[in-house]
Amino acid sequence: MSLKSWLKGLLLPLLRARGHLLIPEWRLADLPLEDHLRAVIARYDIDVVVDVGANFGQFHDTVRNEVGFAGPIISFEPVSKFRSQLEARRHQDPMWHVEPYALGSTPERAIIHIMDSPGLSSLKDPDLAAMQSLLPAPDRANLDTTETIEVQRLDDVARRHPALANAKRALLKTDTQGFDLEVLRGAGAFLARTAAIQIELSVLPLYANAPGYQDVIAELHGAGFDLSGMFPVTLDRDLRVIEFDGIFVRRPTAAPTMTPFSSSRESASATR
Numbered sequence: 143m144s145l146k147s148w149l150k151g152l153l154l155p156l157l158r159a160r161g162h163l164l165i166p167e168w169r170l171a172d173l174p175l176e177d178h179l180r181a182v183i184a185r186y187d188i189d190v191v192v193d194v195g196a197n198f199g200q201f202h203d204t205v206r207n208e209v210g211f212a213g214p215i216i217s218f219e220p221v222s223k224f225r226s227q228l229e230a231r232r233h234q235d236p237m238w239h240v241e242p243y244a245l246g247s248t249p250e251r252a253i254i255h256i257m258d259s260p261g262l263s264s265l266k267d268p269d270l271a272a273m274q275s276l277l278p279a280p281d282r283a284n285l286d287t288t289e290t291i292e293v294q295r296l297d298d299v300a301r302r303h304p305a306l307a308n309a310k311r312a313l314l315k316t317d318t319q320g321f322d323l324e325v326l327r328g329a330g331a332f333l334a335r336t337a338a339i340q341i342e343l344s345v346l347p348l349y350a351n352a353p354g355y356q357d358v359i360a361e362l363h364g365a366g367f368d369l370s371g372m373f374p375v376t377l378d379r380d381l382r383v384i385e386f387d388g389i390f391v392r393r394p395t396a397a398p399t400m401t402p403f404s405s406s407r408e409s410a411s412a413t414r
Contacts, residue, residue, distance in 0.1 A: 175371075175373040179313075179340070179389070188211065189214075191214070192218075194245050195317040197317075198227055198228070199217065199228050202238060216241060216303065218245055219241075220244040220289075221256060225240065244294070246321065247328040248295070248328070252265055252291060254288065254289050255288055256289060257284065257285060257286055258282045266352055267349060267351075269349055276379075277376070277378070278378065296325065297330025297332050298330075309332075312336045313340070314338070316341050317340075320344065320351075322353075323361060338370070338392070339390045341362070341388050343388045344358075344385050367390040368393050373386060373388075374386055
């Protein structure tokens, strides 16, 4: 063990016991969301995390390493070059499952737009002019390539996946660049076993025909989920919010077999 590791192992527990944290400055912005997720997971006794739009596994790493969730995490990532990185390190976490497709409202084959910035990849058509105007790093807002991927419904996957079939209180995270409502519309009966949802809320649109944050909040409210927290993800150069991460929790009075999300009028599906 290195001296650095030894000191870290000695100092961190002592500091935490006295109500202090030792963290790098670059992580400060992430702490409010992490603290909120920790509270939600504890309050609702979450037994599985569903990570839709896994990208390089950032949400897995946050929930496992920073939030401290020890249960199964099922990550969905259809883009082959992103998924290969997840597969390369999945063996380090025996409770981590990686699935090779997108989630949406309709099973189908679809084309995803893969951007220079991996976090911008979507099945929605990117609004390149808006990206160039709004994003703090516009040089990454270029189309790299496209890929044909498979889309499935969460409700169908949950019936055959052991970790999902046995879930009683799921946390569903969806970060799919404009297709998040399609993920929820394909959740079907699984939504009744979902206690909390983390979803991206668009304020300044970056994709064609993507729902705005008001529409997403209204649809979630109609499905029995109330807003628990909102955390800015990206600001433009004038410090306006481009998108939030919204945390929603099941309304205490909501029936356990609530009406599912309405079917989409689009032939659309969801992935990051």
